[in-house]
Amino acid sequence: MLLIKPPIRACMVEVGRHVPVGLAYLSAVLRKEGHHTEVFDSLAYVEDNHIVGEKDLTEIERTKLLHHPRWRHVMHWGARWDRIEAALRERRPDIIGISCMFTPFYEPAYDLARLAKRVHPEATVLLGGQHGTVCFPHVLEVPEIDAVVLGEAETTIGPLVTALEHGRRLDGLSGIAFRCGEGRCACPEPGAPHVRPRAPFVADLDTLPMPAADQLDFSRYDDAATLITSRGCPFSCTFCTVHATVGREFRARSPENVVEEIQRYVEEFGVRRFLIEDDNFTFDIDRVHEICRVIRDRGLDVRMRLPNGITVVKLSEDLVRTMVKAGFESLFFGLETTDAARLRQMRKGFTSLSKVAAGASLFRRYGLDVNGSLIVGLPAQSLGEIAQDSVNCALAGVRFYTNPFYPIPGSPDYQTCLTSGLIDALTEPALFDQYNFAFGNGKLSAREMYWAWVVTQAMALWPKYFAEGSLRLSLIHI
Ligand code: B12
Numbered sequence: 401m402l403l404i405k406p407p408i409r410a411c412m413v414e415v416g417r418h419v420p421v422g423l424a425y426l427s428a429v430l431r432k433e434g435h436h437t438e439v440f441d442s443l444a445y446v447e448d449n450h451i452v453g454e455k456d457l458t459e460i461e462r463t464k465l466l467h468h469p470r471w472r473h474v475m476h477w478g479a480r481w482d483r484i485e486a487a488l489r490e491r492r493p494d495i496i497g498i499s500c501m502f503t504p505f506y507e508p509a510y511d512l513a514r515l516a517k518r519v520h521p522e523a524t525v526l527l528g529g530q531h532g533t534v535c536f537p538h539v540l541e542v543p544e545i546d547a548v549v550l551g552e553a554e555t556t557i558g559p560l561v562t563a564l565e566h567g568r569r570l571d572g573l574s575g576i577a578f579r580c581g582e583g584r585c586a587c588p589e590p591g592a593p594h595v596r597p598r599a600p601f602v603a604d605l606d607t608l609p610m611p612a613a614d615q616l617d618f619s620r621y622d623d624a625a626t627l628i629t630s631r632g633c634p635f636s637c638t639f640c641t642v643h644a645t646v647g648r649e650f651r652a653r654s655p656e657n658v659v660e661e662i663q664r665y666v667e668e669f670g671v672r673r674f675l676i677e678d679d680n681f682t683f684d685i686d687r688v689h690e691i692c693r694v695i696r697d698r699g700l701d702v703r704m705r706l707p708n709g710i711t712v713v714k715l716s717e718d719l720v721r722t723m724v725k726a727g728f729e730s731l732f733f734g735l736e737t738t739d740a741a742r743l744r745q746m747r748k749g750f751t752s753l754s755k756v757a758a759g760a761s762l763f764r765r766y767g768l769d770v771n772g773s774l775i776v777g778l779p780a781q782s783l784g785e786i787a788q789d790s791v792n793c794a795l796a797g798v799r800f801y802t803n804p805f806y807p808i809p810g811s812p813d814y815q816t817c818l819t820s821g822l823i824d825a826l827t828e829p830a831l832f833d834q835y836n837f838a839f840g841n842g843k844l845s846a847r848e849m850y851w852a853w854v855v856t857q858a859m860a861l862w863p864k865y866f867a868e869g870s871l872r873l874s875l876i877h878i
């Protein structure tokens with residue numbers, strides 16, 4: 401089986417260099433069961449990043465460009481299609497598994513499925529990941545995709561691959577969706593797609609094999625590895641959909657198991673930098689303390705970051721000191737807005753500007769770079785409120801950056817936007833791009849929201865501008 405991460409096409413994007421950890425887990429599970437697997441991460445081929453030519457733009461991309469007047473190009477991030485085609489031809493897989501994490505970037509994932517089917521018409525094409533999980537009816541409209549794997553897949557992928565290899569029907573399996581009437585079920589007539597009930601989540605994450613790191617070239621990831629030390633989040637922020645993939649229960653690996661993985665990366669791959677991408681890493685503070693203690697007991701010289709952000713809940717000086725000593729570097733808090741009533745409405749009442757300011761100053765005291773993140777363009781948010789958020793952060797001494805609001809299909813906010821008429825069921829989901837304002841928020845037009853975001857970003861970058869400005873001034877004085 402070939403597991404592939406598609407390229408991304410967007411105006412702006414935060415691709416960075418992230419190990420395709422979900423696929424590496426699946427590969428490890430399948431290998432343990434005796435299957436042959438390979439991982440191909442299109443996003444690792446940064447040398448292929450290029451501007452998409454005018455004639456190759458899709459209708460959706462043209463619309464995105466209209467919504468993003470300061471950005472004149474759509475970029476293709478990751479491997480070019482000819483490189484991907486060559487990889488498909490070279491490997492001759494019988495099953496091709498595509499991972500689509502982000503709904504706004506589904507187009508290249510679907511194009512990859514079309515390419516895979518053209519190159520290997522006999523192969524089965526599967527799609528998994530967040531997008532497939534929350535938008536499977538949309539995915540099943542693509543004839544080249546044979547089945548969608550729903551949510552966490554370590555327990556479902558083995559039986560699925562075995563059934564496919566033996567040409568068995570799929571209607572008895574868990575956690576998949578597929579079209580009826582194409583020989584995968586026993587129905588006498590074609591009917592509605594089959595959506596099989598989800599398998600239980602992996603209860604003890606320590607039982608999972610370590611991700612198949614030997615299938616990745618870490619020089620392509622700046623010699624950094626991704627760690628998932630826990631899955632699931634008991635909180636209920638209204639813009640979030642992690643529960644669809646990994647559930648509400650906080651399931652954690654033991655500190656020993658986590659540090660064993662870290663040690664393996666250090667010793668076998670020479671990797672000492674780690675990105676911890678948990679949904680809610682600091683939910684269990686005692687466990688964080690313990691992970692840090694085991695790292696130090698084993699004398700591991702490592703650097704860790706939390707690019708996914710952490711909540712301020714239960715932060716203490718003791719914890720911060722322990723984290724810094726164990727090797728934690730920069731991090732950020734998901735603040736979203738400084739308005740307490742809105743935070744309650746978003747079911748994020750557990751955070752506040754004052755808590756984030758206190759947390760940030762704690763980390764800064766220990767030399768750590770800290771930011772807060774704000775969302776711009778929340779439903780019915782006014783220009784005044786947006787400006788107030790940035791000003792409040794500046795007043796509280798919290799460095800911040802801003803992300804545009806977009807309703808993620810499957811989230812409570814998506815439902816609210818539907819009910820209030822801001823979007824309808826036919827609104828193109830690819831337009832809910834990270835840096836794209838496709839519709840108004842009930843108070844502001846899409847254009848007003850866009851420019852409000854540009855202004856807040858300019859303000860967010862002001863400290864840097866100010867520092868550079870004063871440096872230049874002092875040079876003039878000399
Ligand atoms: C890590 C992460 C990031 C990283 C990206 C890392 C990377 N590798 O690219 C960073 C910090 C950069 C990031 C950024 C963003 N993220 Co993010 N992120 C996550 C997070 C927390 C974890 C993903 C992860 O690695 N999980 C661990 C691995 C083990 O799981 P996995 O990849 O899902 O794979 C499993 C299954 O999905 C399945 N599976 C996956 N692929 C396949 C393929 C096949 C064939 C099969 C069978 C199964 C399968 O099996 C795997 C094993 O169980 C998820 C939340 C979540 N829990 O899913 C949000 C999430 C994916 N992000 C989200 C969003 C919105 C964003 C941002 C837009 C936020 C913003 N406004 O800035 C940006 C956009 C990024 C961009 N490219 O521009 C949304 C996406 C929702 C959607 N439907 O579009 C999520 C779901 C969080 C949420 N708010 O609801 N993110």
Ligand code: SF4
Pocket residue numbers: 633634635636637640641642679680711
């Ligand atoms: S704390 Fe993070 S993972 Fe949990 S619901 Fe809120 S945004 Fe989602």
